Amino acid sequence: MEQCLDEVSAAVRNLSVALEQYEAVREAIRMLDEYLGSRQWKQDCKADEAGKLPKDLKRGVLSEDGIWNVLEECRQADIRMQEMAAERKG
Helix, strand or coil, X not given: CHHHHHHHHHXXXXXXXXXXXXXHCHHHHHHHXXXXXXXXXXXXXXXXXXXXXXXCCCXXXXXXXXXXXXXXXXXXXXXXXXXXXXXXXX
16 A cells, blocks of 8 residues: 555656646647637748748648647547546546
């Protein structure tokens, strides 16, 4: 039982840190969700295609799949947290 206590204590501490980090980026998640497919995103993609952006600029946000994938990971994490909370209550 002591080992169980130690494992749970460590896991809860790690989860608490991870949840704080996730909460801290909620606004960024919302911004990415609004940006994907928006007029601004389309303009940025066109500017990139026209060679108007610096060559050394990161372009992850111009990849539709890149943003969609991270937003889907966020949705799955939210669902998982809800399911775990519901299971704990039951």
